[in-house]
Amino acid sequence: MSTTDIIGYDWPMGRWEPNARGRLVEAALELYSDRGYDQTTVAEIAKRAGLTERTFFRHFTDKREVLFSGAGELQQQLVHALDNAPDSLPSIEAISLALEAVAGGFSERHEFARRRQTIIAENAELAERERIKLGSLAFALAEALRRRGVSDPAATLAAEMGIAVFRVAFERWINETNEPDLSHILRVSFDQLKAVTAGK
C-alpha cells in the first residue's frame, strides 16, 4: 500500500480520483441490482464508475468484498465497546450496550444497507457469506465476554443471542422507511428475546 492509499486518495495513472471508493460501491450496487451479482465483472464495475480495474483492486480484493468490507470494522467496534462496558454488567446487558453503541453509525447507511440486503437475499452464495460473517462476529463477541471473565457456555450463548437479536433488528430497520432508529429497534428486540426465552 502506498502513502497515498493510507490517507485515502487514489493516484491512478497520475490523476487524482475523488471518492473513487464511493463511486465503485455505487457502480457495483447498480450492476448487481440490474443484471445480477454473478453476471457482473470487476471490469464492468470499474468502467461504470469511470475508473480503471487497477483502481478497483486498490480498494477491494474482489467483487464480493464490495458488499462485505464493512464486516471487519463492525467487529472491531463491537469488541471495543464490549471491552469497555462496565464490569458490573451481566453479559447479556453488556452485549446489548455494545450493539447500541455501534447502531448510531448505521444511521447514514440505511439506503446502502437496504440495497445491499436485497442483492444478498437473491444470491445463495452471498447469503451464506453473510451468515459466516455473522458467525465470526458471534465468535469474536464470545471471546470478548471470556476476557470479561464470563465462562462457557454462558459466553457463547450470550454472544449468539446478541447476534440473533442484531439480525432481526437490522432486518426490521432495513424494511422501515421514515428515518428508523436502529437503537430503539434493538432495545425492543432484546425485550422480545427475553419474552420468548421466558416462554411468553
Place this chain on the structure above:
Amino acid sequence: MSTTDIIGYDWPMGRWEPNARGRLVEAALELYSDRGYDQTTVAEIAKRAGLTERTFFRHFTDKREVLFSGAGELQQQLVHALDNAPDSLPSIEAISLALEAVAGGFSERHEFARRRQTIIAENAELAERERIKLGSLAFALAEALRRRGVSDPAATLAAEMGIAVFRVAFERWINETNEPDLSHILRVSFDQLKAVTAGK
C-alpha cells in the same frame, strides 16, 4: 437411483458389497484425520475401503458430503417433532421438546460425531459449511414455528436460540466420555440460556 439403492444395497460391477457406506465413511474419517481433508481424494477413500470410486459416488456426491449427509435427515426429524409438539407449548418449549426428541438418535453416533468434529474444527472451509448447515436448520425451525402461528421476530429468535443451545450442548456431549446423555445436557443448556437471558 436404482431399486437396489433404495433398499440400501450396492451392486457395483455385479458384486454385493456389504455395508459399503459404512466402510466408505470409516475410510474417509481415517484419511481426513491422518493426512488432512484437503489432501484426501475420493479415489483414495474408495481404495482404502476396498471399493470403487463408482460405488463412492452412489453414496455421496463428493468427499464433503461424507461429513454432512446427516444434516438433511436431522432437519426432517426436528421439523417433524416440532410440527407434532402440543399446540399449547410456548415456542421455546416446543423447540426444546423437538431437540430432545432427536437427541436419543445420537447416542450410538458419539464416536463418529467426535471424530467428525475434530476434522471440521481443523478446516476453515468445513467449519463454515457446518455453520451454514446450522443456519439452514434454524431457518427450517423458524418456518415450522410460523406454521404453528408464531409470528416474527419471535419465531426467528426462538429458532436461533434453539440452534445455539443445540450447538453448545452438542459440543459438551462430544467432549464427554462415559456415555454422556445428550438429552440431559440439552436440558441443562436450556436452563443456562434462560439464566443468561435473564441477566444472571
